[in-house]
Amino acid sequence: MQRTTVTFNLRALIYALSDAIGYIGIDDLHHGKRVGYMAYCVAKKIGTSELPPGFMFDLGVLHDIGVSTTKAFKHLVGEFEWENKDQHCEVGYTRLLKSASLRAFAEPVRYHHTHWSALSAGGLTAPKRQANLIYLVDRVDAMAVPHYRDQCLLSATETIISRVKERSGEHFCPEFVEAFLDVANHQSFWLGLEDRSIRFFEDERLAEDPGCQLTMTELRQIAEIFAEVVDAKSVFTYEHSRGVARIAAQLAKDMGLASDERTAIEISGLLHDLGKLRIPDEILDKPEPLNPVERSIMNTHSYESFQILRRIKGLEDITEWAVAHHEEPGATGYPFGLDGEALPIESRILRVADIIQALVQDRPYRRGMSEEQTRDVLQDLIKKGKIDPKVGDLALRNLTSIMAIACKDTEGDD
Secondary structure, X not given: OOXXXXXXXXXXXXXXXXXXXXXXXXXXXXXXXXXXXXXHHHHHHHOOOOOOHHHHHHHHHHOOOOOOOHHHHHHHHHOXXXXXXXXXXXXXXXXXXXXXXXXXXXXXXXXXXXXXXXXXXXXOOHHHHHHHHHHHHHHHHHHHHHHOOOOOHHHOHHHHHHHHHHOEOOOEOHHHHHXXXXXXXXHHHHHOOOHHHHHHHHHHHHHOOOOEEEEHHHHHHHHHHHHHHHHOOOOOOOOHHHHHHHHHHHHHHHOOOOHHHHXXXXXXXXXXXXXXXXXXXXXXXXXXXXXXXXXXXXXOHHHHHHHHHOOOOOOXXXXXXXXXXXXXXXOOOOOOOOOHHHOOHHHHHHHHHHHHHHHHOOEOOEOOOOHHHHHHHHHHHHHOOOOOHHHHHHHHHOHHHHHHHHHHHHOOOO
């Protein structure tokens, strides 16, 4: 298979990234999309070229790309302001700069918690104005969050509107406040924040995107952002996704697979653990082995990765490989219980890469394993039929070089 480019819906990939961020909130998956929807409505009301409604929706969807932990997410939706609120803005800015396809969102994300008084004093640019509109509607959503579950949002809108008006000129651009007050005067604006309404709106936006071509390098840049979000969730998952991706690429090279195929496998490795964003921090960081209930929760992460990636047309094979990294020969793995013979070689490679990287990394309840210990574990897994024997034997023959790749990441050497 020769592929130097991939054709897919870039907006679908952006929304998948938003879903991944939403999973950090555990029980609130649509914060970014609600912010995007409100930004779209207000921008449409204002009607200026520097606030394109479609761009503003996508910016809202991505604005919290710098968040990785449930604790940080709870600050975002639970408090109007808090200490170190700009930290995730800087992280998001840095991440988005790494992708040529997403770079236009970087500067607005950087300033989306900066007060209007500070922005206007420093010289206004279109990205800073975009940032302040996101700030306004982001804080509206934070005030609205307590009222979504009990379906009493309409009874709280007057209070929310009043708090926004109080902050006109200091926190928010007065022009944006006036436009917000206009759209917020209609019931439909608030009812549009319901989960089903957000999904309908998202589907309409997706239908407007005809798809685009990205090089494999550009796609890899976006996958790197996904991986950074996942790996930053816990000190014990730091660099895991990138380590798996590099080991998988090396194993694929050792098997004689073509360069473009190795890149595709590497991308799949970067995406394989997205579902861990929905695993509570206390389970990922537990300083001892998981109990059966916690293990059952942890084992949902592969299917959650599938839920995030499944709607991206054009990435079906990469998604399939990523989701199947816990499937085993003999159909004893998860989430689908696929037989090993039915699994693509790419999935089998990812499984072995994931195991090796996990073994060499420190965990809350043990230190990372040595090469000798890792060799023993792999040999035992082959003997028990838990990994593909051909891939396992290849890893054993080249374990010294593979361990060097894995240990490079655990030492933080990029």
